[in-house]
Structures are given as C-alpha cells and as structure tokens.
Amino acid sequence: MRTIIAEGHPTIRAINPQAWIERTNYRDLDFGPSLRAFTAQRAGLLAVLEPLQPENWARTATVTGAGGPLQRTVLDYGNRFARHERAHVAHLVQIVPMLRL
Numbered sequence: 001m002r003t004i005i006a007e008g009h010p011t012i013r014a015i016n017p018q019a020w021i022e023r024t025n026y027r028d029l030d031f032g033p034s035l036r037a038f039t040a041q042r043a044g045l046l047a048v049l050e051p052l053q054p055e056n057w058a059r060t061a062t063v064t065g066a067g068g069p070l071q072r073t074v075l076d077y078g079n080r081f082a083r084h085e086r087a088h089v090a091h092l093v094q095i096v097p098m099l100r101l
Contacts, residue, residue, distance in 0.1 A: 001077045002048060004061045014066040049078065 003010050021027065026034075057075040064070075 001045065001074050001081075004059050004072075004074050004077070005048065005052070005056060007061075009060055009062065011062045011064060011069075014063050016066075049074075 003012060052074070057073065057078070059074050060071050061073075062069050063072050
C-alpha cells in the first residue's frame, strides 16, 4: 500500500504468504516481540492511511506473479487487509478465554 501511494502506478510482484513463511524464520520467532513488531507496523501503516484523500485510495498498481497481471488499488488492499485481520480477531475471541484457565 505504501508503494502504491508513494509511486506513480508501480509494478509489484505478488508474494505468496505461505512461501514467504517457508523462506523465513517467522515460525521460530518469539510471540511477544513478534506481536510488538506487528503492532508497530500496523500503527505505522494506519498513520499513512488515515489522512488519505479519496483520490489516494484510488491509486493503482500492476501486480504480477499471480497469474496474469492485475490492477489493484490502495482501497483493494485495504479491504483485503480488513477481511484478513477480521478472521484473526474472530480466532482470538475464541482463544483468549481458553488462556484464562
């Protein structure tokens, strides 16, 4: 999203999240520092997104590497992030009460 906002219609290579996890040590990282890094990263992204004007949400990029080239907007990615993270919130709602045992 930052790249789309900063650049004039960039071409971005899609990243498969599962393949990324396999190429990194993500699964071996301690939860606390990972959560803090995630929280800081999301706060930084929100600081960029919150002041956006409607025309900035409509900025586009060409995304390659996931079939044919796709045109995506900042809003497309914002919607995808929200849907994805909403599922995680639902999981946490189920898990947190079990941790209080």
